[in-house]
Amino acid sequence: MANGVWHRGYEIEINLSLPDLGHSDRPGLRDEIMLSVAARDPELLECLAHHDGRTCESEAGGKSPWMFIRHGRVGGRRPLVAAHLPVTHKPTPAESDQHKATKERIVATALDYGLDATTETSTRGPGGRSIVDALVTGPDGTQIGWEIQYYPLGKSGVYQRSRKARDNGLMPLWLTKSTRADLIDRAPWARVDDMPWREIADGRAMLIRGGFRYLQTWRCVPGSIRQCRDNGGAGHCDGLHADWFLPDLCEPPKPAIHIEDLVVTSATGETLAVFVPSRHNPRSGRHMWVPVRDCAHWKEMAGTTELPAEPTSEPDDSVTFDEQELDRSCSAGQDTFFRSDPRPVRDLGQPTGGLTLPLLPHRPTAAGSTMALTIADAERAAIAASLGCPVWEVGPCANCGQFIRRFGRNAPMACAACRRERR
Structure with missing residues (x-):
């Protein structure tokens, strides 16, 4: 990853390691270059080596000399880094087969239960044109737009596509096979096991491992099956606690949820997508699919008929500026100081923090x-x-x-x- 780019609009060099990017006279420059590629000219930011007429390793490899900016992750630091377009990961043949088999299974399930379903459906509305992998329509007209995301997609892409789907009257449902996917808890989601496409096509059980939860309530008294939510597990408060748990962590354990269950119940309204904010930060929280009855209980206990709206963006991460000299070489394909650490595990299966009623x-x-x-x-x-x-x-x-x-x-x-x- 590079620490600098050429801005073709302003015809200036940008040093990403400096707090002012090397241009104190342009206070809004950082926000401008951090826009998603879809919201700006894709050729706005250029590899410095390419601009100087030197060899751009990316272009030499048949790719693009144009760049985008993102937050890196290196040993606890969060530098701004530049990388070459395209930003999307090209699926391998195995990933493409998985994707196709899952999409066809979702549609086949919906049709078997008398629901309307199509693949690669394009919709247009206030949000613009939107294409989903599978569109399932319920009896009352509820439309679930399945996004099968078996390869990496950044959080900005998740927010943007989810917002567009909602604007077009669809409820997005993102499906992943990775516990590290950026889409987890940034939109309604579900996680399944990573399995060969033939097993998906042959009907092997696809359990929902994350993204679906049940509401559990318990009286916080001595001998309770669960610990106190407010005292760090020490003692009891004589109150009533409520929280959301994965099926196998319920007391007693609930039956496992299969992908077929979610396909049908999400479209019929028996399962709803909710966002439960964190107890300490309402800007963060957990997205989950829950039974409609549990959702009604939660609203009554929380004293409201509406759940808070989920955030459609995130505050900027705290950025680290190392104030280095500008590196004018092209680092495409090289292991450099700016290589990002592995994505953290996001699907931890932890409770939400719940609520307590004295x-x-x-x-x-x-x-x-x-x-x-x-x-x-x-x-x-x-x-x-x-x-x-x-x-x-x-x-x-x-x-x-x-x-x-x-x-x-x-x-x-x-x-x-x-x-x-x-x-």
Whole structure:
């Protein structure tokens, strides 16, 4: 990677290792050169060696002398580096076969269940022209645009294409086979195993390994199956916790989700794409596909009918400027100081941080024989989710006042502990 480029519009050299890029009179220069290639002239930035009339290793290899700028990653530092276009990774034959087999399997599944589905579908709307690998349309007109991304794509491309799909009335669904893919938690996504295309085509089970979660609620008391979310796992807070977990990390474990399940339920509305922001930074969070019932419980517990909108961009990373001399040689294809470290693992399967609802105090009735409990709607929803019953069946134990499934067919009047004491 190079630390400098030639700007053909301004006819200036840009030194990426300097905080002002070597041009203090142009305060907006950094934002200009960081634009995606689709949003500017692809030939705006030029290899310095090519501009000087010297050998450009990229052009000599049959590629482009034009360049783009990105954030590097080197030993914890984040320099700006320049690389030669094209920015896209050319799929290998094996990747192309995987891509084609997966696309055909998605469409075949949708058609088997009576849904409309097409491949390589082009749509046009306010966002411009958009092409998706597979378009699945549900009974109510919901359109899921599957993007099968088995090779690397930068985060800017994910944001741009997802925004365009939404503007055109599609819900994007990105499919990856890598735990390091930049698309993870930057748009609705799912991860499957890396398997040969023949096994995909022959119908081998394709489990959703990441991107699909269930809501779990639990009372934070001694002996609880889960640790306290707020005390670092130490002690208990007597509150109600709620968080999202992968199927095999639920208590008890939930059935595995196959790609066929996601194809159908995402189009029929039984599974929804949600964005749950981080507890500490609302600009970050997790994208996930969740059952519609769990989504409704979460909204009730969070005290809102709408989930926060996901970010469509990210703040600039903290950039490191080493203030080096400009390197005018072409480094295409060479191992240099600016080679990026491997992408970090993004699909860690960790909980979101969830939320905690403190229990409200009990208040005795005038008669004093039972406990009439003051309960908020959000708390009632959390208790109903933990008991696995509708909210209207939640009520107090006639003896101790603990919340139980009090109403409905075969519902007891007292909790199990009180019933044991009376025997």
